[in-house]
Amino acid sequence: MLRKLIAGNWKMNGLRHSLDEVSSLIQKVGKDPKADILICPPALLLMEMARQTKDSPIMVGGQDCHWRECGAHTGEISAQMLADAEASHVIVGHSERRADCGESSKIVKDKAEAALAAGLVPIICVGETLEQREAGEAASVVREQVEQSLPAHPKSEIIIAYEPVWAIGTGKVASAGDIAEIHALLREQVGAAIRLLYGGSVKPGNAAEILHLDNVDGALVGGASLRAEDFYGIIKNS
């Protein structure tokens, strides 16, 4: 069984004082937590958070990266810059970026390859919309996104996060059966070595049920990662 990863995505939330939550989390998790722990803060907080978590088991990651190493791309952040700031992971292809920034699976794949080249572990997000689920297309949409978003030579140093779009930030959680079904298909598609995270309104109260499903190797957590108490509640239940 793969060790679980509980990854927090702060999205566009958090100011410098929010780092107090991380101090509190460091205290709560101690030296030997049950799961691997990652926080992906806004880029401006990353270096400070990396410094803060240096002697703790908490890792830090980026929320996105550009597909090129450097150059004329105003406002962008490269994977190499994230690695230089001590990030270990980077989220790519989050549905908010696929929707807000029109990111295709081809772009997501290029970003994942840039992450690997910089020594980062890409967390590649996939997931269907409500419309697609209601049309009975969830499995085929996810399969196709995985086919098109994974680096050319998938290695064990990638992670896939299955995040049904309709369950993100909505309080709606996919049923255990729906999660288990998609994760079983993903396992068949990518093999045993790649960690499969579930994401979509994971909270302390539903974490145990989700995290103990077959083929669920962790969670990608948005809202409930912002407060140490909530995030620790999920880690504890992993």
Ligand code: PEP
């Ligand atoms: C996410 O942003 O990846 C996410 C799963 O958000 P939330 O936990 O808030 O639904």
